[in-house]
Amino acid sequence: MPEVVRISLRNRLRALYTFQDVLDRFDMIADRSAGAVQVRTSRRGGYVVVWAPEHVERVFVTHQHLYAKSAQYRLLAVVTGDGLLTSEGERWSAQRRLIQPMFAKRHLGRFAEHMTEAIADFAKEWEQLPDGARVDAATAMNRLTLDVVGRALFGSGLSEQAARLGPVLTSGLRVGVRATRLQLLFRTPPWLVDAAHTVVRRAPKWIPGIRGLHEVLTTTDEVVESVVAAHPGGTDDLLGLLLAAPMDRRQVRDEVMTFLLAGHETTANGLAWFWHLLALHPEARARVENEVAEVLDGRVPTAEDADRLVYTAAAFQEALRLYPPAWSIVRTAVADDRLGDVPVPAGTNVVIPVYLAHRDPGAWPDPDRFDPERFLPGAAPRRFSYLPFGAGRRICVGAGFAVMEATLIIAMLVQRFRLEMEEGAEVRAEATVTLRPRDGIPMRLYKVV
Numbered sequence: 198m199p200e201v202v203r204i205s206l207r208n209r210l211r212a213l214y215t216f217q218d219v220l221d222r223f224d225m226i227a228d229r230s231a232g233a234v235q236v237r238t239s240r241r242g243g244y245v246v247v248w249a250p251e252h253v254e255r256v257f258v259t260h261q262h263l264y265a266k267s268a269q270y271r272l273l274a275v276v277t278g279d280g281l282l283t284s285e286g287e288r289w290s291a292q293r294r295l296i297q298p299m300f301a302k303r304h305l306g307r308f309a310e311h312m313t314e315a316i317a318d319f320a321k322e323w324e325q326l327p328d329g330a331r332v333d334a335a336t337a338m339n340r341l342t343l344d345v346v347g348r349a350l351f352g353s354g355l356s357e358q359a360a361r362l363g364p365v366l367t368s369g370l371r372v373g374v375r376a377t378r379l380q381l382l383f384r385t386p387p388w389l390v391d392a393a394h395t396v397v398r399r400a401p402k403w404i405p406g407i408r409g410l411h412e413v414l415t416t417t418d419e420v421v422e423s424v425v426a427a428h429p430g431g432t433d434d435l436l437g438l439l440l441a442a443p444m445d446r447r448q449v450r451d452e453v454m455t456f457l458l459a460g461h462e463t464t465a466n467g468l469a470w471f472w473h474l475l476a477l478h479p480e481a482r483a484r485v486e487n488e489v490a491e492v493l494d495g496r497v498p499t500a501e502d503a504d505r506l507v508y509t510a511a512a513f514q515e516a517l518r519l520y521p522p523a524w525s526i527v528r529t530a531v532a533d534d535r536l537g538d539v540p541v542p543a544g545t546n547v548v549i550p551v552y553l554a555h556r557d558p559g560a561w562p563d564p565d566r567f568d569p570e571r572f573l574p575g576a577a578p579r580r581f582s583y584l585p586f587g588a589g590r591r592i593c594v595g596a597g598f599a600v601m602e603a604t605l606i607i608a609m610l611v612q613r614f615r616l617e618m619e620e621g622a623e624v625r626a627e628a629t630v631t632l633r634p635r636d637g638i639p640m641r642l643y644k645v646v
């Protein structure tokens with residue numbers, strides 16, 4: 198008999214309106230052993246949660262044709278249009294073929310310069326602060342990663358434009374969180390999700406929530422259009438590569454929005470958790486500091502250096518294990534299937550709780566312990582138990598970009614600063630679109646030179 202977990206209407210409403218910690222619910226599910234459970238939200242409604250590696254492989258790889266991206270992505274498409282993250286079928290494969298080479302190793306090397314310029318500017322600001330100044334690592338990393346992705350996209354000349362988008366993207370994400378919860382908890386019919394596009398663009402602004410979304414859409418459209426118009430073309434930033442590829446302006450706009458949205462909050466949250474973990478583990482911190490000093494000897498790092506900072510990159514990957522920014526990934530079955538004992542009729546949402554897979558004691562000995570050695574060369578994590586970037590053909594196209602970016606950020610900040618946790622600070626994870634620290638990561642900043 199498949200495991201069945203029931204969730205009452207009262208709890209669903211609480212989850213929707215109070216952002217009550219969904220992770221607690223995951224812990225409850227984790228007590229079950231089969232790695233696949235059915236969650237009932239009403240007599241007929243519900244979803245399936247799977248985290249055993251064989252089920253994860255089936256959904257993402259061997260039977261991926263039976264699973265489409267869930268309707269929550271269609272909601273996101275209100276903002277990102279037909280970008281790589283939200284499109285499906287032929288359109289998606291054509292775009293993936295064009296875009297994947299832009300994230301190839303040889304281009305990453307060129308992005309590294311934009312990255313280190315952005316990090317150096319950010320470090321200059323921190324250098325102005327008095328020793329022991331209080332900083333929120335989460336807000337700081339958000340600002341920095343938006344600048345990094347903005348420069349990689351538009352080149353350094355247009356990076357202030359990306360900064361204008363910061364607050365707008367944050368409010369867009371907030372609306373997205375509510376919409377996603379609603380969709381998962383109440384099984385919104387697909388026609389209603391599709392209608393959301395028209396409703397949001399045409400509805401009167403006085404309706405609660407609509408004004409915010411209108412602002413997100415108009416500001417982003419305006420900024421992206423002005424940046425595309427001002428771009429000289431023929432350059433090797435991402436926008437230059439997109440403009441040189443055979444795609445129309447609308448598609449370029451959608452991909453720019455996709456990179457901005459998919460490429461900054463995730464990396465920022467991964468880094469925020471990294472600084473928190475590093476401050477709690479002085480031994481690991483000493484190893485990172487020593488490696489950075491040995492490999493760089495005080496220099497600005499290059500893309501090749503990022504490859505040599507193996508312990509530093511491993512520590513970041515370990516932070517992504519304990520606090521995966523994409524804490525769950527959802528697919529919708531397009532035909533009937535079965536995952537172990539659990540029947541999956543067409544139309545069912547299948548949730549892969551990445552957070553749970555990353556703390557499964559069967560895959561990770563002493564799973565709650567921060568141990569970067571798990572990712573050093575030679576250590577082989579169990580397949581389909583490490584999913585910070587997803588898996589299969591829809592795996593994150595920016596994974597290499599993100600790991601290089603994080604490694605460069607860590608190296609350049611460790612060269613100049615040491616971050617300690619603020620005394621008495623309480624840090625709590627909150628599962629929204631990304632897994633973020635609910636009240637930030639309050640830290641104290643000390644200069645090391």
Ligand code: HEM
Nearest residue numbers: 281282459460463464467523585586587591593594595599
């Ligand atoms: C630590 C940082 C990051 C994390 C944790 C992350 C996570 C993910 C995950 C889990 C997916 C798969 C979603 C699914 O299968 O439903 C994904 C897809 C994607 N990510 Fe990332 N991401 C990160 C950084 C980036 C960056 C820096 C970029 C671009 C500059 C980016 C662009 C994308 C795009 C375009 C997709 C869609 C790929 C496709 O469907 O073909 N991501 N990301």
